[in-house]
Amino acid sequence: MTIKKFMFVNRKAPYGTVYALESLEVVLIAAAFEQDVSLAFLDDGVYQLKKGHSTKGIEMKAFEKTYGALEDYDVTKLFVDEESLAARGLTTDDLCVPVEVMSRVQLGKMIEDQDVVLSF
Amino acid sequence: MLNIVNKSPLDRGSLDSCLQAADGGAILLIEDGVYAATKGSAGEAKLKAAGSKFKLYALGADAEARGIADRMMDGITLVDYEGFVDLVAEHNTCQSWL
Amino acid sequence: MAIDVNGKSYETDEEGYLVNLAEWNEDVGTALAQTEGVTMTDQHWEVVNFLRDYYNEFQIAPAVRVLTKAIGKKLGPEKGNSQYLYELFPYGPAKQACKIAGLPKPTGCI
Numbered sequence: 204m205t206i207k208k209f210m211f212v213n214r215k216a217p218y219g220t221v222y223a224l225e226s227l228e229v230v231l232i233a234a235a236f237e238q239d240v241s242l243a244f245l246d247d248g249v250y251q252l253k254k255g256h257s258t259k260g261i262e263m264k265a266f267e268k269t270y271g272a273l274e275d276y277d278v279t280k281l282f283v284d285e286e287s288l289a290a291r292g293l294t295t296d297d298l299c300v301p302v303e304v305m306s307r308v309q310l311g312k313m314i315e316d317q318d319v320v321l322s323f
Numbered sequence: 324m325l326n327i328v329n330k331s332p333l334d335r336g337s338l339d340s341c342l343q344a345a346d347g348g349a350i351l352l353i354e355d356g357v358y359a360a361t362k363g364s365a366g367e368a369k370l371k372a373a374g375s376k377f378k379l380y381a382l383g384a385d386a387e388a389r390g391i392a393d394r395m396m397d398g399i400t401l402v403d404y405e406g407f408v409d410l411v412a413e414h415n416t417c418q419s420w421l
Numbered sequence: 422m423a424i425d426v427n428g429k430s431y432e433t434d435e436e437g438y439l440v441n442l443a444e445w446n447e448d449v450g451t452a453l454a455q456t457e458g459v460t461m462t463d464q465h466w467e468v469v470n471f472l473r474d475y476y477n478e479f480q481i482a483p484a485v486r487v488l489t490k491a492i493g494k495k496l497g498p499e500k501g502n503s504q505y506l507y508e509l510f511p512y513g514p515a516k517q518a519c520k521i522a523g524l525p526k527p528t529g530c531i
Contacts, residue, residue, distance in 0.1 A: 218388055247331050250331075250358065291358070292361050292363025
């Protein structure tokens with residue numbers, strides 16, 4: 204199988220809309236097909252990685268835990284926009300998985316460098 | 324008037340519209356709207372700027388789901404679903420800034 | 422669809438997967454195994470319990486490649502290979518073992 208570079212661009216908060224969960228599912232599918240997968244988190248997308256989701260009260264699956272399985276799927280390239288974190292009062296200490304923080308411009312270049320870009 | 328905001332303040336202009344148009348009363352943040360009350364965020368600054376014009380509430384279950392219940396700004400009251408219903412019942416009118 | 426275990430009915434989807442994973446117990450697992458033609462042994466339970474633990478930790482049923490690797494890490498290389506797992510679950514370890522474990526079909530399941 205040809206291996207392509209897939210970039211998933213995540214810009215939505217979790218739970219309020221279904222984008223984040225849908226993205227994660229497609230990420231796992233692409234990874235199961237052994238593609239070269241990267242994830243970018245910017246704007247409200249950075250909220251997806253915020254530690255400590257407790258969803259009992261809203262009766263939804265706390266899929267924050269699933270980001271922890273990405274390593275098993277060999278998905279280790281997680282890029283987070285610095286400005287988006289700052290605007291939300293967050294730092295990397297608030298995130299549930301290890302990520303690489305970069306500027307919006309660097310992130311843009313990273314997205315430019317892909318074979319396939321999927322936007323959520 | 325009870326104003327309900329369910330959109331993230333950095334994703335949509337719902338909170339801005341609410342703060343500009345509404346003439347006081349209460350604001351209840353639900354769903355992605357709860358992000359506005361996160362300490363150190365741009366949303367918090369906007370809510371603080373509105374000062375004492377509004378009584379501020381947020382739905383606890385939505386804040387907990389998003390992992391920010393322990394990061395809520397000072398001066399906001401977390402309510403449960405029953406508290407949500409009480410707020411709706413207490414106010415004559417209710418505007419949802421969808 | 423539904424399966425009956427010890428006089429109680431459990432709802433399943435059109436492919437025979439348990440709808441409510443909280444309802445699962447070992448008897449239900451054994452009954453689900455029967456629908457797959459699998460007779461449960463300690464080796465089978467080891468994989469099924471591993472999957473349930475994995476689901477609790479990460480909220481997903483892993484794809485077969487990931488399952489194989491993760492089992493190898495936890496239970497040793499003689500179990501973390503597809504030959505061993507396919508001997509236990511001939512129609513696909515992820516698919517069959519997930520069904521028996523009361524989990525949804527694995528994400529990225531081919």
